[in-house]
Amino acid sequence: MLVGMRIMRKLSGPDAGVNLSGNLDRSPPHRVFARLPRQAAARRGWSGLGWALGMVLFCAIHAVPAWAIEEPELFLAELRARGYFDTAIEYIDSIAQTDLVSEDFKKSIPYEKAILLAAQASTVPDAKQRDAILKEAIDSFKTFAEDQPNHEKALDVRMQISNVYLAMGMAKLQEAARPNADAKGLNSEARTLITAALDEAVAAEKVIQEERIPLEKKKPKEEKLIARRDYLRVAWLRSELLQATLQYELAATHKPGSKEHQQQLEKARAEFAKLAEKHSGRSAGLIARLREAQCLVELKQHEKALNALVDFIDLPDNPPQLREMKLEAVRYGMEASIGLGKLDDALNKSGIQLRSHEKNLPQGQAVLYFEAVARKAKADAAPDDPQSESEREEATKLAEALVKKASGQWQSRARELLVELGGQVEAPKEKPPETFGEAIQQANTALQQRKLLAAQLDKADEEQKPEIQKKIDEQLGKAFDLYQTAVALADHETPLLKLAQVHKAICYLFWDRGDHLRAAVVGDYLARQFPKDENGKFGSWIAFNAWMVEYNKVSNDRSYEIEQMRRFGRNIIQRWPDSSEAIASRFQLMNFAIRDGEIDEALDHLNAIP
Secondary structure (H helix, E strand, C coil): CHHHHHHHHHHCCCCCCCCCCCCCCCCCHHHHHCCCCCCCHHHCCCCHHHHHHHHHHHHHHCCCCHHHCCHHHHHHHHHHHHCCHHHHHHHHHHHCCCCCCCHHHHHCHHHHHHHHHHHHHCCCCCHHHHHHHHHHHHHHHHHHHHHCCCCHHHHHHHHHHHHHHHHHHHHHHHHHCCCCCCHHHHHHHHHHHHHHHHHHHHHHHHHHHHHHHHHHHHCCCCHHHHHHHHHHHHHHHHHHHHHHHHHHHHHCCCCCCCHHHHHHHHHHHHHHHHHHHHCCCCHHHHHHHHHHHHHHHHCCCHHHHHHHCHHHCCCCCCCHHHHHHHHHHHHHHHHHHHHCCCHHHHHHHHHCCCCHHHHHCHHHHHHHHHHHHHHHHHHHHCCCCCCHHHHHHHHHHHHHHHHHHCCHHHHHHHHHHHHHCCCCCCCCCCCCCCCHHHHHHHHHHHHHHHHHHHHHHHHCCCCCHHHHHHHHHHHHHHHHHHHHHHHHHCCCCCCHHHHHHHHHHHHHHHHHCCCHHHHHHHHHHHHHHCCCCHHHHHHHHHHHHHHHHHHHHCCCCCHHHHHHHHHHHHHHHHHCCCCHHHHHHHHHHHHHHHHCCCHHHHHHHHHHCC
């Protein structure tokens, strides 16, 4: 009763007009897949986590034909749409043991609960807590599949699990892109998770085909079987596109420009090209062709990218989804033209004019960004041309407008471009942080602002440099204060590894400011608290170097400084013997051993150096 009252209270709120009659969102597949792969992690304008979890909801809605949906499912769909995930979970738990629902629906409760858990995870900012919820969702999906292997929704489970693994992998990639993160370790974790997602997607296709192919051969006449066949066709298409997308996302788990990164991009390109041919003339074929062009641009195969984009220019402007695809194609065409030095072609934008509302869309903002890039490139290519200054001014105006009005990757990339153009980049205004996460985010933003200002300093006139340097120092101080605020805002629920990243940042900032003794103290804390992971190695290495600086300052008795260096150096050698830090430590400790006449120790260090 309590759950029912709470639900009715929420549903009678300001948005109570939502239709509860069962008119679910039946968006065609291209609406979902038009937002598939993105650029490299640091440049991605939309959240992979959000997309993957969104796909869980998409799959849930399309899991069975309309004729199979019961009223509780419609009610749960409405709760999901409103974001009342906790209430929905309470509701589904409350009806599980009642006569309000059929036995068939009771059998699907683990599945429905898994959908809700996956959706709830998208609202949780803490990575550790989010991962725990997503793992619970996976377990619930698997429980359903094991208990109900012949249920209609059992077919959908592997796709759901694939999307949850993808969500977890994308979250790891986002963490890896943050300042002071253990990028190598997080990228490796992301690779494992996305590979697991790919395995599930491949298995999903196999299960779908085992049912679809015999049904196609029967050429069904019954409405129920026709609906099932049509669902299986869409599911098969989803699985194919998802597999190609996962191949693309795997590229982001490798260092940009590396051999592994390029090979994985080529693999994804080939998959999208195959799908484009297979589904030529359908929306799925267009989506795959657009993603093939994206891969070609990232591979710097610009001429091939332009060839892949030819058909998009003649697309109609309606429905709006086709117009968005056309704008995205123009964006990749502009980037390819710039790569080939065809700047006038890029500025022509395939003859397309942005409508006013499109300047607020990510696709439109991308077009504006590459227009600014092309104008800057024209000005740089012919600095003595009378038009050069006007091109640079126009590029600056475009970049300034994007910094002011855009969001996500196009705002951050416009900031970087504005610095290259010599424009003034102001720090974003923010409210004082109230949580650990907010403090971290603002500190990272301050460090990014400092980086942009440092780039601006290199290009500035001599009379401008003192003012810019002052702003750089202000951002450094701001970041330092915010990291300390984050420590103060941490509580017993704050993940220890998150707290380690903050101490790591503080340690580095102490070092960067020349406060070596405090850097050594924080480094010692990291070495003791995290003796076996990268945080401990980082702390030990900073402390080792901090004491080396102090060693060089002292002119008389330096035995204490030497002892500290030996302590941290030996710790590094013992725990991370093959690291570059261990080799550098051995060189220094070998010198101390020679000075003290410890020849055996010196030889041990020498023999251990590659």
